[in-house]
Amino acid sequence: MLKVDFQKYRQELELWWPYQIFAFLIRHWIAILITIVVLIILKATFNNLIFPTYYESFKKAFGFEKTLANTKKILEADYEDLWHESEFCLAFLAVT
Numbered sequence: 001m002l003k004v005d006f007q008k009y010r011q012e013l014e015l016w017w018p019y020q021i022f023a024f025l026i027r028h029w030i031a032i033l034i035t036i037v038v039l040i041i042l043k044a045t046f047n048n049l050i051f052p053t054y055y056e057s058f059k060k061a062f063g064f065e066k067t068l069a070n071t072k073k074i075l076e077a078d079y080e081d082l083w084h085e086s087e088f089c090l091a092f093l094a095v096t
Contacts, residue, residue, distance in 0.1 A: 013019055025032065059065060082088040 014023075079088075
């Protein structure tokens with residue numbers, strides 16, 4: 001008759017890392033749920049209350065308007081004279 005040692009298999013299963021993670025989640029599901037809810041509330045509070053308040057000061061401190069103006073100027077520049085140069089054409093094709 002075939003003897004199966006289920007106790008040995010159970011011990012090996014309990015040492016398996018996915019089983020340990022799943023067991024941890026089952027044991028501490030309330031703490032995990034509370035942590036997720038608190039993080040969602042903190043993210044919503046930051047996005048809706050704190051960030052709009054400091055947005056203008058961030059813009060001035062980091063110079064977003066000047067950077068955007070410089071980027072716009074560079075992107076809208078006239079590159080007609082550069083299309084006749086092979087290096088520019090190859091670099092353009094490499095980018096696209």
